[in-house]
Amino acid sequence: MESPNLEKTMIQRKKHPKLQDYRFTLKLLGKNRLAAAGGVIVLVYFAIAVLDYVDPQYLQPYLNYILSGGSQAFYVPLGPGLSNGWAYIFGETEYNMPIFPYILAALKVDLTYTVFIVGSGALIGVVLGTISGYYGGYLDEVVMRITDIFFSVPTLVLALAIIFALQASSLLDIVYALIIIWWPTYARISRGQALSLKSMKYVEASTASGSSGLRNVFVHLMPNVLSPVMVQLSLDLGSVVGVFATLVFIGFMHLPNPYIPELGNIIVIGESEFTAVGAWWAVLFPGIFLFIFVIAVNLLGDGLRDVLDPKLRR
Amino acid sequence: MIVEEENLKKIENYPYLSVEGLVTQFFTSGGIVKALDGVSFNIKKGEVMGLVGESGCGKSVTATSVMDLIPDPPGRIVKGKIIIDGFNIIGDINKLAKIKVKSEKNVIIKRNRKLIKRHNFILSKIRGRTISMIFQEPSLSLNPVMSVGKQIMEPILLHNRIEISNSIIRRETITKEQIRTFYTEALKIKDAMERRKYVNQWTNMFGVAESQDSILELFNSQASSDQIERDLENFLFGEIEGTNLRVIEKVRDYYKTQEELFKLHTTLLMAEENADSELIEKISMEIRNLQRKSNKELFGFKITYKFLRKRIDIPYVKEARRRALELLKLVNIAGAERVIDSYPHELSGGMQQRVMIAMALSSKPKILIADEPTTALDVTTQAQILELIKELKIVTGTSILFITHDLGVVAEMCDKIGIMYAGNLVEEAPVNDIFYNPKHPYTIGLLKSIPRSDVKRGDILESIPGSVPNLITPPSGCRFHPRCSFKMDICETNKPKLVELDDNKNQKVACFLFSREVESSE
């Protein structure tokens, strides 16, 4: 029934998703108002983080103050308000440290690490998963059993154990632990995708035309594996920020400086202030910043899933 | 005498299903899909109408609209009437939902949830009982997590409660007198087939249909008639299960009230349509009274029924299961006893489709809609299923709307054929007229494009130039005009009306070549 020509155009279309395709995706995403809002918020967060890299000066005075442990004398922390300048809009926390710059600095740390974790996890997972799905057999079996093992312990508990095994002494150690934990998810997703794509016409066609296995994997499978991975990636940005902050919150590391700017850490510090002198703002505002980011990322991820779903994409 | 004959004729010509000016649209993000654009047709008692057209011309949408099952969102029936047995089932469309078209892509639909709820209640009493449907894809149309038996029993339990209650009560209170009459009546019938039919009827009425074979065996035994009568009595009294008849009566009352409510609601709907305020008042009163009465009398029962439903339903489920088994045998499923407890994924496509048919027939509907019932099946199974539907039509006298794009099948199955193009019925005529005397340019093109035995080998099949139009921006006037070789100026601006030909009242065509009548569009 199908002409060989049709198949050829299909291969070409799949091989090089046109720019228009991405534009179309963005357009659909823009139509989904919630997803668009999520996307905008995520962008703002990343803009803040990037701004920190571009011009670290604007936070520097506060950071120096924070990292040196704030004022050593004890004053009751200021409440939120505009009377003391923008830095004090959300009030102060322990040692009279202004919360707002503290949070801004933390966003940089959290987002950088999160992107690094999710990115590396996805990279390892996608490469391993796609290859094992494509070649199947022994390799596939081994990779899948390894991922099974990772799924047999609750994420957070496993993270604790691995951080413990690494004898974590810095935030980077948490990052390594989370990468170790996060790749299996992506391996599973991309393996499933690779398996179902493998049997499809266009891979068969290109195998028949003599392209080698590995080339096949990277040229044909990879781009198609990416769309579910994208969805998972966007959703994971939220979970990883949460888990990262949670791990710092639990706080069994022996950090050289306890005042490191990180959202979980700020909340821990704020919590003690909250219970001591009722400084609710010291917990509320860092909590809200974390919470809004997770919501935004989830909205974006859900929207992406809908948009990339071929069933819904007419 | 003459008057009576006239009446009879009227009854025979009485359209079971009558569709008038049906307009169905889908409000999608890409624009409004004008899927149906004023479709009208009638189907009489026992008639089979075929609906033919290219893929995407709106056959399935017509069928789903007739069932009022258009998925909402995105779709809605925007205009028209669907009259089943004298009752317009889609009700007052404008009241159910107000559609405000701001632009193609921005449509605001305000639904009246309360009215829709009532509407759904009424429809649930009509669907499956008066009208039912066989769907295009058997593998997708059965619930994957419910056993086949349960799925067939569901409509039986919904629609036949009163009947089943009555037969249980009759069985439990059977008298010697009744048995004697039955026996003597049966003896009078000499023809074996006729007698079997009679016994079947009687046993069904008395809720002992399971034992009809044993009863027939008794009749055929060599014993004296007195002896047989005594055996029969013993046998039938032995069938009494000691069911709690008070409960059965309550169940019957409950469903009778439901039935009455349904009737009142339909009358109310019709009164509303005619804006007969006096009648509306009266019926609303009656509905309220009935509800109050049933609340009072059946209050205790309703609560018990809620909690003990499983137990109370046992005799009903038993009877429903027997009927389901009978239906499965009727549609020629091999190993019906096994199939009834299996799940859809365990059956082949042909078996699934037979199950669908059994479900659709479970309450002996007056109208059956079959949407390409054989497309998903192989040729042999296809032939068997068609044969089956044909037989059923003869046995049950059901009217059928048969949808397909296979003209060969249509020729074999149908009395008359409707040709659809891009959401319009362009020609409607008896089978012979369509095949030997087609009028509409599209029909002619369609007929030319099918392989026929009288076409020489090597001749290229003709196909209609161009392709099916996009229904978001359909062509103006006659929707066929971009592809029509007879196109005139008027075709681009005006829409032809489906009208009878002057020389053949049975053939209707919508084309300006035959009539200048323009479809008015308000």
Place this chain on the structure above:
Amino acid sequence: MELRYFVLRRVLLLIPTLAGLLILVFALFMSLPHSLLELSLFPGIPHNAALEEAQGAQILGLPYTLNGVYHPGLPLPLQFGKYVVRLFQGNWGYMTVPIYSGSVIGAITTFFPNTAQLVIIASILAIVISIPLGTFIGARPNTISDHVGRIFTFIGYAIPAFVLGTFLLAIFSKGGIIPIFPSANAFSASAIPNPPPSWMLSSGDLFITSPTHIVLVDSLLHGDLGLAWNTLMHTILPVLTLTYGLLAGIMRFIRAGMVDSARQEYVKTARSEGVPERIVIREHIRRNALIPTITVMGLIIASLLGGVVVVEEVFSYPGMGLLTVQAAVQTQVYGVLGTTLVFGLILVLANLIVDVIYALIDPRIRY
């Protein structure tokens, strides 16, 4: 295949999964620096015997064991074998943390019931709320109630447990705005009768109740309403925190499943047979909607167990989670490994149950 055989096969599949779990824990164990393993012996008394044994072995030039578990010098597979044997013998090592000092097995038997109490109450609550609510909003997508419900779920899974927990604690516990709930422990020491009744086994300030070991149940069984009430009050805040996250996770999938299966052909079939809307929703749409929910149930349970760790830490609730965190903070090797293993076992068993429920609901996967 019959359900029985499915269950049997699924149970047999536990063996490789458990082996994998043991390998994982063993790998963690082996990756620890040697110095740490020795270091972890010193706090706590019972270790001395093990240490002496080890030192003795070292002097004699034999492969020695530390704490009866660790055997450097042997080939890896043999070490693994010995490790597993020790585990089965009940020798999981010792640990010393603020809330407990003694054998790891003892710690688990003491603290597991408390965690079970939290998890079970939270699960029941979450299921009882999320299924009807998810059905309700899933049956009317894009209406006001749907939007409200979705915002509710979004907040539920976006708010990290430690943030929510901290807030609840700060608001409702002593010193907060509405101080009606206690802030730490599984029950107050003052609620325990003095002397403790026979069904309470006490060691120091720790108690184990019989027969179920779950304090709330046991106190109710023995008619000690005061203790039951006290335990309940201690449980409410942690349970609420856990429930909200869990509820949101389940509800999200039920809603999505409802919307998806409402589009399917078989729903049209049911309606075409005159099945009333209420039953269409309950029997046809929801039953199918539960299937995707159940497939992700394993992940949801995993995150619930992670949540328990956080919640117990926030509320200083003496359970497996707090034990894990304290073991990690106090570098108690055997404590961390033991609790990791237990959490793994719970998850593996939970997944088994989930799979059986899956098979009960979806006949297609019994094959």
